[in-house]
Amino acid sequence: MFPTLRQALPIALPVMIGYFTVGATFGLTAAEAGFGWFWPVIISLIQFAGAAQFLIVAMVSQGAGFIDTAAVVFLLNLRHVFYGLPFLAHRPENPLARLLMIFWLSDETYSLLTSRKPADPPRVQVAVAGLNYVSWAAGTLVGSTAGQLLPLSVDSFSFALWALFAILLTEQLRANRSFVPVIAGFVGVAVLVPLKVDFGLGMFISGLAATATILGWHWLLTTRRGRIGG
Amino acid sequence: MEASVISDALGPGFLLLLIVGALGVFLQRGASFFLPRKALEWPAMGTLNRLLPGALILLFFLVSWRTSAAEGRLEWQPWTAELLILLAAAALHLAFRRVLLTIVCVVALHFIVFAYVLG
Numbered sequence: 001m002f003p004t005l006r007q008a009l010p011i012a013l014p015v016m017i018g019y020f021t022v023g024a025t026f027g028l029t030a031a032e033a034g035f036g037w038f039w040p041v042i043i044s045l046i047q048f049a050g051a052a053q054f055l056i057v058a059m060v061s062q063g064a065g066f067i068d069t070a071a072v073v074f075l076l077n078l079r080h081v082f083y084g085l086p087f088l089a090h091r092p093e094n095p096l097a098r099l100l101m102i103f104w105l106s107d108e109t110y111s112l113l114t115s116r117k118p119a120d121p122p123r124v125q126v127a128v129a130g131l132n133y134v135s136w137a138a139g140t141l142v143g144s145t146a147g148q149l150l151p152l153s154v155d156s157f158s159f160a161l162w163a164l165f166a167i168l169l170t171e172q173l174r175a176n177r178s179f180v181p182v183i184a185g186f187v188g189v190a191v192l193v194p195l196k197v198d199f200g201l202g203m204f205i206s207g208l209a210a211t212a213t214i215l216g217w218h219w220l221l222t223t224r225r226g227r228i229g230g
Numbered sequence: 231m232e233a234s235v236i237s238d239a240l241g242p243g244f245l246l247l248l249i250v251g252a253l254g255v256f257l258q259r260g261a262s263f264f265l266p267r268k269a270l271e272w273p274a275m276g277t278l279n280r281l282l283p284g285a286l287i288l289l290f291f292l293v294s295w296r297t298s299a300a301e302g303r304l305e306w307q308p309w310t311a312e313l314l315i316l317l318a319a320a321a322l323h324l325a326f327r328r329v330l331l332t333i334v335c336v337v338a339l340h341f342i343v344f345a346y347v348l349g
Contacts, residue, residue, distance in 0.1 A: 021330050034236035046248045049255050051283070055290065061236055062294060066247040074254050076286050078278055102260035163319045163336040165287055167329055170320040172284030181284030188285065189292035196300065202293045210285040211278065218277040
């Protein structure tokens with residue numbers, strides 16, 4: 001076990017540092033939003049889902065219901081469906097290792113492991129993913145404890161969550177170089193205009209509308225390509 | 231909502247949400263292990279994978295503002311100030327690409343604007 005961890009540590013270290021700081025940010029913002037020190041750590045240990053964790057905190061603190069929150073988180077995590085594909089050829093044979101690999105497969109771990117050529121052995125991949133998971137949870141613990149101990153109870157600190165969403169949105173637009181998410185977002189909220197709904201249900205309805213808009217855009221694009229090609 | 235109220239209101243229901251959510255994430259992450267490959271190679275899924283997260287994050291802002299406005303809780307001056315600070319956060323992130331640095335700067339800026347400018 002230790003030789004595997006020694007082999008995995010230098011590979012995982014850059015992501016571990018990033019995870020620790022973002023995990024601490026999550027712990028701090030969740031504690032400031034009123035989740036105490038305990039719940040942020042539980043969220044990180046059970047969910048381990050990055051942006052979805054921030055969304056859970058944001059939605060619950062805005063008064064959204066648990067079912068609405070779960071539905072929106074499910075939509076946000078849809079991208080994870082694709083993560084396992086590159087690992088099909090190298091997936092661990094051990095059933096427990098396979099389960100852990102699925103549970104620990106995050107955006108950054110995925111990017112890190114798929115960029116390694118040649119691919120690391122499955123046991124090292126599992127160890128890298130595990131180290132990243134531990135540093136995320138440890139960061140959350142440090143952040144949420146600091147949020148309880150330090151006198152940070154000012155509105156400005158709660159605003160950190162909004163700032164983080166602004167950063168995530170900027171990163172999404174920059175990475176995809178597409179304004180379709182912006183159009184889909186405005187279509188989604190336009191659907192709500194005639195309705196009288198609370199935040200949670202509003203997120204769910206407009207999330208479905210945004211999904212339909214993106215699928216519509218995809219259909220238009222493939223139809224046009226088909227015409228040009230055919 | 232008061233800080234302590236949220237923590238007190240969380241209990242077995244919230245824990246169940248986390249467990250169900252985690253199961254959902256687990257099934258999504260493990261889809262290639264559980265689902266036929268043909269289903270995963272549906273091209274529209276690739277497009278959703280790329281574009282849906284950005285749309286949902288934007289919706290978080292838009293729906294929050296829309297519901298606050300509908301309930302008469304949205305005050306235009308603080309809202310405009312916060313919108314400008316969010317745009318500054320995006321600019322700072324594009325310039326430095328340091329999440330923690332951006333958040334610290336934005337929190338400080340928010341504090342200065344709301345404590346000393348808007349009073």
